[in-house]
Every structure is written in C-alpha cells, then in structure tokens.
Amino acid sequence: MPQLVPEAGPQRVIAASNFVNTVGSGLYLTAGVLYFTQDVRLPATQVGLGLGVAGFASLAMGIAAGHLADRCGARGVYAATIVVQALATAGFVLVDSFWPFVLAVCAATGATAAGRAARSPLIRRFGGDRPQEYRAYLRAVTNTGISLGALLAGVALQVGTHTAYQLLVVGNAVAFGASAAILLFLPPVAPEPMPTGPRWIALRDRPYLLLTALDGIMAIQFKVLTVAIPLWLVVATSAPHWLVSGTMLGNTVIVIALQVRASRSVNSPAAAGGAYRRAGVVFLVSCSLISLSAGAPAWAAATLLLAGVAVHTVGELWHSAAGFEVSFALAPERATGQYLGVFGLGAGLADALGPSLLIALCITWGRPGWYVMGALFTVTGLAAPFAVRWAQRPAPATDMSLDVAWKETAA
Structure with missing residues (x-):
C-alpha cells in the first residue's frame, strides 16, 4: 500500500480492527505462557501439552468458519469469532488447574483459527484489485500491533505481581472486544449463493x-x-x-x-x-x-x-x-x-x-x-x-x- 493508513472506508476499518486485535495478540504471545506458569502455577509440561491439544483441536475450525462466512456473510461470522476470543481470553483469569486451562485455551485458539478464515472473504471483497497486496499490508499492521502489545506486556512482566498479570489478561480480552466492535463500521457482505454439487x-x-x-x-x-x-x-x-x-x-x-x-x-x-x-x-x-x-x-x-x-x-x-x-x-x-x-x-x-x-x-x-x-x-x-x-x-x-x-x- 502506498499509504501508511488506507483511505477512509472498509480497508481502514479492517486495518483498524486488525491493529487493535493484534495488540491483544502481542500481549498474549509475549506473556501468555509466563502467566500460566508463573501466576497460575501450572507446570510447564502441562502448559505445553495444553497448547498442543489446542493446536490440533483448532485445525478443523478454520474450514468450518470459512464455509460459514461464505454462506452466511463474512462480517458477522468474523466478528463472532473475535467475541469468542475475547470471552475465552477473559476466562483465563478463572483458570486454576489443567482442565480449565485446556478448555479456555482450546476455545481461544479455535476462535483465532476460525477468525483468520472468516476474514478472508472480507479481504477479497474490500481489498481492491489486488487483495493479496492488501493482505500483505495487513501483515505489516499485524507486526506493528504485536510489537506494541509486546512492549505493554513487558511492563506487566517487569512488575510481576498477580494484579499485573490479571490486568494483562483483562487488557487482552478488552482489545479483542474492541476489535469486534470496530467491525460494526464495516458494510455487511452478502452471502455467496449456495452452489450445486459437492459442498466441501x-x-x-x-x-x-x-x-x-x-x-x-x-x-x-x-x-x-x-x-x-x-x-x-x-x-x-x-x-x-x-x-x-x-x-x-x-x-x-x-x-x-x-x-x-x-x-x-x-x-x-x-x-x-x-x-x-x-x-x-x-x-x-x-x-x-x-x-x-x-x-x-x-x-x-x-x-x-x-x-x-x-x-x-x-x-x-x-x-x-x-x-x-x-x-x-x-x-x-x-x-x-x-x-x-x-x-x-x-x-x-x-x-x-x-x-x-x-x-x-x-x-x-x-x-x-x-x-x-x-x-x-x-x-x-x-x-x-x-x-x-x-x-x-x-x-x-x-x-x-x-x-x-x-x-x-x-x-
């Protein structure tokens, strides 16, 4: 993109939502594992196992959410996945043992995978003549947001108290919620007609x-x-x-x-x-x-x-x-x-x-x-x-x- 910020319209809305979302992602990527091991006091082996289970459990979510976005309208499905991310992330503050951790991280990881697929029709619809180039621009925005989130997480990690870790989790959830709210300014995308023949x-x-x-x-x-x-x-x-x-x-x-x-x-x-x-x-x-x-x-x-x-x-x-x-x-x-x-x-x-x-x-x-x-x-x-x-x-x-x-x- 020739401009740092797209012109007012759908591209700017998607970019703004993506930026706020990835600030939250930066918080989690930087301090998520440390939160569960240092504050919740889960063994590192259990955290690694839970993250692996969540990774495998989320594999099918992208296909299902992408198909749903094609059939039901991408904006609503994409916003719903971010809301689930926000709720699942907020649930991290309630985690006190292995199985609640697995349930919460599976929900968060599955919603993340679903959101990536559900966003794709929006990029194709509003990305201009070259949606691939707009997707590249969003990746640059993603790295910017993650960098800012990482800096904010560094403050919480330096303080290292229970309250600081809890605020980090809450901030992550709030960022996801704000990202979903920004999508309300995006025009709805009409569902694609159901084709005949095989569905998948x-x-x-x-x-x-x-x-x-x-x-x-x-x-x-x-x-x-x-x-x-x-x-x-x-x-x-x-x-x-x-x-x-x-x-x-x-x-x-x-x-x-x-x-x-x-x-x-x-x-x-x-x-x-x-x-x-x-x-x-x-x-x-x-x-x-x-x-x-x-x-x-x-x-x-x-x-x-x-x-x-x-x-x-x-x-x-x-x-x-x-x-x-x-x-x-x-x-x-x-x-x-x-x-x-x-x-x-x-x-x-x-x-x-x-x-x-x-x-x-x-x-x-x-x-x-x-x-x-x-x-x-x-x-x-x-x-x-x-x-x-x-x-x-x-x-x-x-x-x-x-x-x-x-x-x-x-x-």
Whole structure:
C-alpha cells in the first residue's frame, strides 16, 4: 500500500480492527505462557501439552468458519469469532488447574483459527484489485500491533505481581472486544449463493491441498524465530541473552518495512512459485549461518545470529507473499472462506508440530539438525512451482460442469 493508513472506508476499518486485535495478540504471545506458569502455577509440561491439544483441536475450525462466512456473510461470522476470543481470553483469569486451562485455551485458539478464515472473504471483497497486496499490508499492521502489545506486556512482566498479570489478561480480552466492535463500521457482505454439487469443494481440490501441505512445511520457519533461535542462543552460543529480543525486533522491523514491497512483484501464481523457490534456498543459507554461531566468540556469535535472522526474514517475506498469492488466486471467489480455511491447515499443523521438530533437530541434535532443516525448506521450495503448475491446469470436465451449474444457480 502506498499509504501508511488506507483511505477512509472498509480497508481502514479492517486495518483498524486488525491493529487493535493484534495488540491483544502481542500481549498474549509475549506473556501468555509466563502467566500460566508463573501466576497460575501450572507446570510447564502441562502448559505445553495444553497448547498442543489446542493446536490440533483448532485445525478443523478454520474450514468450518470459512464455509460459514461464505454462506452466511463474512462480517458477522468474523466478528463472532473475535467475541469468542475475547470471552475465552477473559476466562483465563478463572483458570486454576489443567482442565480449565485446556478448555479456555482450546476455545481461544479455535476462535483465532476460525477468525483468520472468516476474514478472508472480507479481504477479497474490500481489498481492491489486488487483495493479496492488501493482505500483505495487513501483515505489516499485524507486526506493528504485536510489537506494541509486546512492549505493554513487558511492563506487566517487569512488575510481576498477580494484579499485573490479571490486568494483562483483562487488557487482552478488552482489545479483542474492541476489535469486534470496530467491525460494526464495516458494510455487511452478502452471502455467496449456495452452489450445486459437492459442498466441501476445497477438500476435493488435490492441487490446492498439495500447496497447502507444502506451505505448511515451509511455515515451520515462523517457529525458527520464536522457538529454535532463542533456545539455540541460550544453550549453544556465547551471545548475550538480551539478543533474543534483538533478533525478534530486527525481524519485526524488516517485515513492517518491506512486506508490502516484497508482495508487489509476486503478482501471479507463477511468480509465487518462484518466490517459494527463492525462500527455500534463503532459509538454507540462514540455517547455516545460525548453526555456525555455536562455539564462536560472543561478538562473532552475535554477528552470525543477527545475519542469520536478517537473511531468514528475507525468506519469510517471500514465503508470506507467495502464500498470499496462491491462496487467493487459486481459490474460487464463491468459496473464498472455505478455501482459505483449508489453506490455514498447513499453518495450523506447523504450529502444532513445528516446535517439537525444531527442538529435536536443531537443539537436541545440534548443528547437523540445522542443515537438515534448511534442506527440508529448500526441497519444499523447489517442489512448489510444480504444484502451482498442476493447480493451473484446466479443470476436468466434471469440475467445469460444477462451475457452470454454480453460475446458473447464482444467476
């Protein structure tokens, strides 16, 4: 987007709602685990188990919510998911044992996954000629909001009292509630007409499912920054521990500044395939740089880590841009929510399985594990252009007849 803030209208409303929402997300991402372990006094193993259960439980929520948004109107469904997020988050203050924690975090995580899918028809409807570019702009807004939330959470963590933690949770819930209220200024989106033929067409689109799987494997790269690098820095290098915050800040600043610019050139599925390929190679380079920081002097380790994060973020920009392009361009407009819900399965599996995989390879195994992880990203990126070409082949006659039937129904 050429402007920092979109012109008055639906795009500004969506951006404002997204910003307020992600301030709340920044509070939770920064201090959520510490709240449950330090204030509620749940064992870390129970917290990890509960978050894993919530990740798996939320996988189907995106598909269902996306389909509901297509059929019932995206604005209402999206607002409802944020309200559920607010209520579930507020319920965190009542958690005093494992099972209430699991119920609350499952509700919050499921609503988050559902909201991402339900928002997709709104982005397609109000995102202009290039909704993919507007989606990239929203990612920059997301990083800005999360950064602000992280700063606010840092204040609560520094105080460290029960009241401070409780205020942090309440602030998170209030942010979600405000985000839902802002959506009232958004014009309603008419439901798409019900097509004839199979209802869950996204689950029958094999090329799209393959791209979902490939994008999900590459989405493990997001956990490199939040799981692998902090642990690696602390246990395997002599770099100062405060550099954990420095690496996150550097990544966030680059994404805010360059995500939209990186997405402008990824303007077709073929270009997205090339971006996936470049991202895979770049991730191999970044993993190699990070691995070399072990055993190096403090200044060299810090330099290698910062360089690795900078290179990794370039790959992140290309990977995100590619995902925005293929997920929208290869999804039929009549089923945007359903298709984007399916595409979110890849990221959901990466959230659920990525931390364990990275810890096993990069932390437990050590330097060779980083090379294996980088090679996995590279192979995934090299496979993506072939999957894109498969997805662009003319549909079989049976699928074309379904399209014709839908158009007749819509008319």
